[in-house]
Amino acid sequence: MKGLLVALPLATLLAAPLRAQEGFDHLKHQRVFPSCIACHQGAENPDAEMWPRAESCAACHDGSIQPRVSWQPPAAPHPSNLKFVHDLVPLMTRRTATGTTTLSCRDCHIAAGGSWMAVRRAAPEGCVACHAPGLSHLTAPDSLCSTCHLPLVRATTLQRTDIAGFPAPPSHGQPGFTTREGHGALARGQSCAVCHARDFCMTCHVDAPEQAAIQALEPDPRARAIVVRLQPPATHRDPTFLQRHGAAVRADARRCSTCHTQESCLACHAPSQRVATALPAAAPARGTGAQPSRRPPDSHRDNFANRHRSLAATAPATCAGCHVRTDCFNCHRPNAAAGPGYHPADFLTRHPAAAYSREMRCSDCHNVGSFCAKCHAAAGLVSSGTLGAGYHDGSRFFSVGHGQAARQSLETCIGCHVERDCLTCHSAVGGRRFNPHGPGFDAARMRRKNPEMCTACHGAAIPGT
């Protein structure tokens, strides 16, 4: 019966989209076959084969009447997620000007006005013409999907490549579709299940266990064949987002928990793990979600290492949001065996220029005695015996005019000189009795705080006592 040739009205709806006829040219045989059922008995009789036997071709293609052919019927039905079976065709009717009629093979497999045997795979529009008049296949209401389609998890014949080729409905490209108000509002019922399974949702949703709509879907790893990338929402592109995201978390952590687990927070906030407690911990059942990477904030550029002191001292808790103490001591605790790192490779030669004017506060990390003086002594850069050996030979008068240089960079002087070198001249009880006290010297205060220092030069006769 022709009606049975409504066969495959939806068979190519998703899983087998309009594949080309494989091997058999129907149109070429239009004068040979007056009926579809002659070959496709299965379309009418469920117990019969859908395809003719290969031997039946030999009735003509015997090598004498017609050349032999090697056509073979398909070994298995086309992969499909359709509920349709040809048994249903007799039940399918439609209204025409002449009344209600049942469908025939050509209603689905031959285009309107097409010639006999100019067959094609059934297009979904044929289904939609009756099930959702006036709409196209992918714009049909979600509630209609399950009319024709099986849930993905039950469409076991579909391979990953089939699933990856599913066409996306136009709604999925609408702005805001990825938001809670977008797909979140639509994710009700089983419409999503036609193309998706729980694994698909878990690509982004780490709150899958808490989302009823996701839990309503069954798991199926094939669902990840549809590749999606988690895109940060518009709020995250705000340049100030990094600075202000803490308030957003405190205001409503549930919004963050869609894509983020505690590990997202801990990627940066490692030392202060309490900030992450509002979010669930990562687990296999939660999927992948957002994977933020740790990067320094914008403020850390511009030679920040050399000017972080104020900020670090003022608000150490801010630093502790991302840093642990070990970070600090990577620089603030020099290591004799460390190669170039904080200081560049040529710093040993260059360090006088940085040290004289204390480009950085050297003594925060280096002890003058155990570091500077020890090395200088080994290099011969140390006073021994009477001053005047002439190391400072840049000027003949350095010795008599060294006061300015000394007051400017006393820390540098004591990298090579000890107190007795200076007391040779700058002592009130011996030597040349040159007064070393300069601008800002508060004798009374220092004497009050520690008179022992005064005795180094003045002996027991400290002035003012």
Place this chain on the structure above:
Amino acid sequence: MSSPRRAAALALWAATLTGSAAAQGYRLRLDTRVQSVAYRGVRLDSIPVGDTVSTPGRGPTSPDGFAVRCLAGAPYCTFFRPGAAQRGAPLTTTADLTLWNLGMRGLSVHAAGRLGVDLGTADVWPGTDPAVQLFEGYAEYAMPRATARLGRQIVASRLGTMGFDGAGLVLREARRGLELQGFLGWGLARGTALPVTSPALNPLDDFQPRQRQLAAGLGAGWSWRLADVRVDYLREVDPRSDYFVSERVGLEAAVRPVPHVRLAGGADYDLAAGWWGSAEASLAYATPRWSATLGARRYRPHFDLWTIWGAFSPVAYRAVNGAVTFAASPQLDVRGRYERYRYDNAEAATPLFDAQGDGWRWEVGTTIRPLPGWILDGGYRREFGPGAAAAGVAGTMTYAPSRRLSVTALGSTVDRPLEFRYNDAIVRAYGLDAQLEPSPRLRVSLGGTYYQEIHRRPDAGAFDWNQFRVSARVVLLFGTGADEGGLPPAIRLLPSGRAAR
């Protein structure tokens, strides 16, 4: 206790802790490094005045061409010959240990120490004496509103990093952003984990205290969404005489009035000497593309009162500086910075000699990422000021196909004249550095750099000193399951040093 005994005790202690840690949580990080180093200094020599050679137009020299200095009336003239090559190979192992789950919620134990030896022919490189150093070793009890520590610990503030053996307490009211801090203990010397009485701090046989100082500090901070303020007070006292070793107070503040803008500054006052110490202020603007900073700072060294150096009236310098970074594209960053500074009047100038009293430094550079995994960085730097000047270029080329592997080639050249000595040095460096992290528990790095060092003088005192330095590093992580399994990624990925970032 001698160093070997202390080393054995530390090892036994660590082993005991590790062995008993099975039921607790622990994390142990062993960082072993070694490098070969060499340098060459000078050696003082002398000759009788009668042996010197006088050349018209030049000063007296030794017969072999060294410029000599002859003091009037002295029988000998002195000069400096190139010194012997100093070769060292310091090897250090730094251990960081943390124990928790000790039966009381909030209780943990932290220890950090280092074992260092010099494998070279002489102990020429600072940092391996004494062989065993304990940086930190304390028990901590932490609650939401308070943290208490007992043992050797370090407190960082604008007054510096202060180490001490004692007790510390931090109280906080998180809702109001308040924090109070106090500590008391026996202090350590600045910039090291050794007490001021350690012989290692006195290689030149200088004055040295006979007892460790008592250190006490107080701090208070307030943090708000738009601002942070903190004040710190530090007092160190010589327990033998009850006299002050130092007494300082520091104030810090940072304000964030609008997004992207931060104003920060601070100052410290030396209560013992009666003068202002260092201070700084900066206005920073930072966006993903632009970053700029304008700042001013003042630097004045601080000397403890057990030395006489404070009585020599060290003067401060004042500087203004600026820096800018522009990310022209994700593949290109350019940067530049400038600073100019001038010392306060030292009131010590003489008609015969006038030292440089001001200076400047500037730098420009760029970072280029032409392809994924490739980073090119280069810069030119120039500085001039009291004591020395320098100018040079430096560049690196890094290939990092993944977080686990990076290879960097570097090259640089710098020209450095001195103000107070004829010794213009040029050093060129060419190196290669590789870092590999085959697993989260293991990181290995290996580097080698060739140095071509040239010292220029108009006499025989000039010498060249070329050398090849090799450095290696192995970092091992040990820990309980909680450590390795649940450890946040950020901790596992913490960079170990500036070079690794």
